[in-house]
Amino acid sequence: MSEGLDAIRRALEDDPALHERVTGTDFSWTGRIFTVEQVEVELSDGSRSGRDLVLHHGGAGVVAVRDGRVCLVRQYRVALGRMTLEIPAGKVDPEEPRDVCAARELTEETGLVAERVELLVESYGAPGFTNEHTSVYFAHGLSQGEAALDEGEFLNVLWLPVDDVIEAIRLGLIDDAKTVMGLLAARTFGML
Incomplete structure (x- = not known):
């Protein structure tokens, strides 16, 4: 295996310092093809932020x-x-x-x-x-x-x-x- 692929795999490993934890959903809408959600997240430093998400089967x-x-x-x-x-x-x-x-x-x-x-x-x-x-x-x-x-x-x-x-x-x-x-x-x- 090449050194570059190993570095890529390491870069994709879980890192709790970068996690965003969903703490609540403010709005949800479901259509024929996708769902839209507005969620609140807690960032790794404890602050909060909002995220708009589109969920789709692909x-x-x-x-x-x-x-x-x-x-x-x-x-x-x-x-x-x-x-x-x-x-x-x-x-x-x-x-x-x-x-x-x-x-x-x-x-x-x-x-x-x-x-x-x-x-x-x-x-x-x-x-x-x-x-x-x-x-x-x-x-x-x-x-x-x-x-x-x-x-x-x-x-x-x-x-x-x-x-x-x-x-x-x-x-x-x-x-x-x-x-x-x-x-x-x-x-x-x-x-x-």
């Missing part, structure tokens, strides 16, 4: 590549007020294994069926306020099946050259976090 996505082209979905995102290009992905159902979610979303959104998916990377996108955890997989052994979009889900499936997609990430044209991290991880690990 999601999973899939990098699918065929003949030097990556499968992306094009859809409008209301929160951004614009179109995005993203890898096929969706939210994990309660108790659903993440790899099963990734394979399910790939098929639902694109009709693609993977013989197997392999974990590429995991991320907490904004750990300062949310526990949303995203897992991105690489699809192996693709075959074409039938798409089955969720009610109210509208998107286009595009197959774009891998090198062009990587350049679009560099230029900020593709900026969805799971897509960026999944494609760059696949490139780094020699899968593209």
Whole structure:
């Protein structure tokens, strides 16, 4: 094991001097996809502070590549007020294994069926306020099946050259976090 990995593991060990202990919840709201809580915490020096938290089951996505082209979905995102290009992905159902979610979303959104998916990377996108955890997989052994979009889900499936997609990430044209991290991880690990 490398010295750097040991240092990283030590840096991730528990440190009571940095703990924040939740002492109460001031407000809680539950929606269809996530829960919002305002909590009070006691800091390690004894002082108190407030935290706004968004609790979410998380999601999973899939990098699918065929003949030097990556499968992306094009859809409008209301929160951004614009179109995005993203890898096929969706939210994990309660108790659903993440790899099963990734394979399910790939098929639902694109009709693609993977013989197997392999974990590429995991991320907490904004750990300062949310526990949303995203897992991105690489699809192996693709075959074409039938798409089955969720009610109210509208998107286009595009197959774009891998090198062009990587350049679009560099230029900020593709900026969805799971897509960026999944494609760059696949490139780094020699899968593209």
